[in-house]
């Protein structure tokens with residue numbers, strides 16, 4: 395058992411904030427849709443008080459420092475509160491990266507180079523690349539080695555402003571290696587001050603030893619992986635890659651039914667390579683449908699009436715060199731709640747930067763900077779069913795904040811390929827960035 399090395403929770407008073415994006419939208423429950431997606435709830439010259447890992451108060455700096463309750467609270471906790479001057483900076487809720495695959499051992503450089511040369515999927519696999527290379531790495535790795543890769547990714551995400559991460563298994567595809575991957579996620583999460591939500595993605599692809607026998611592989615997922623992950627409390631969600639090259643609609647329904655019978659919530663990769671009908675999956679109340687490059691109008695109008703979030707991952711389209719991106723405007727205008735995530739993985743989206751995903755959302759999917767921010771925060775929280783605790787700055791919510799060294803929030807997606815995040819607060823624990831290479835230090839304020 396890995397020793398829990400989580401730093402202790404701190405209390406903080408952020409003052410003189412140039413722009414505070416609260417993302418609060420009183421009176422509008424549910425994930426943000428349509429015009430509400432660009433409502434950031436901005437306060438100029440603002441202050442936020444966090445105590446014991448929770449946000450307790452926010453407002454203008456002037457009002458906060460005048461408020462008798464805030465003054466009394468600050469006086470009472472003087473020795474425990476770290477004061478942070480945010481003059482000329484933007485403070486917003488920490489990003490919620492609701493779709494990542496961090497349990498792998500090596501980058502897929504053969505894929506990268508071969509794809510640039512124009513090689514096909516089969517040619518990449520023949521050259522020793524493809525998902526099979528990730529499977530070998532994970533199956534052969536010790537749990538501690540996998541955990542160290544995950545904690546490294548989580549720390550780099552911290553440095554880019556992410557405070558909540560969904561982490562999937564899915565590069566083992568045997569009972570033993572999927573459970574080992576989930577245990578590695580649990581171990582890494584216990585060492586990170588942020589929040590991790592684990593997802594079992596046993597149904598990522600059919601491994602080669604089950605070639606031509608996908609029904610038997612689905613049996614393994616339903617009858618062994620899901621019951622074990624549930625009974626050991628290793629996963630909150632079950633995910634399925636539902637597409638023409640992956641799992642069929644019937645197989646996806648079987649896996650969702652098995653998840654439901656073991657008390658696990660569901661989410662799915664859909665419509666990445668081809669249109670996948672969604673209506674019959676909605677009865678399982680999925681938290682999110684991810685990718686959504688291909689979707690029909692009928693499913694869009696159904697999604698507009700559900701809280702299932704459409705999670706877009708433009709990093710994958712970018713890295714695969716695709717000309718087409720998911721049609722975010724069509725989804726938003728139809729009233730579908732949209733989130734953004736990195737899809738951090740070694741094959742198709744090796745980025746852990748939410749600002750990069752947001753920049754791609756703006757330039758390639760024509761989302762406004764405000765929409766990209768809401769999609770990366772509050773709607774990401776909805777996609778993980780954590781919106782009661784995450785995604786906006788409101789009293790009672792977790793003290794998850796990102797402080798950017800920019801004067802205007804639109805600069806966050808504007809400066810692409812560089813990191814302007816200066817500090818991250820995760821459940822009250824402060825992490826300052828200490829080098830210019832995107833690493834968060836363990837250094838305390």
Ligand SMILES: [Zn+2]
Pocket residue numbers: 493495663737
């Ligand atoms: Zn994915």
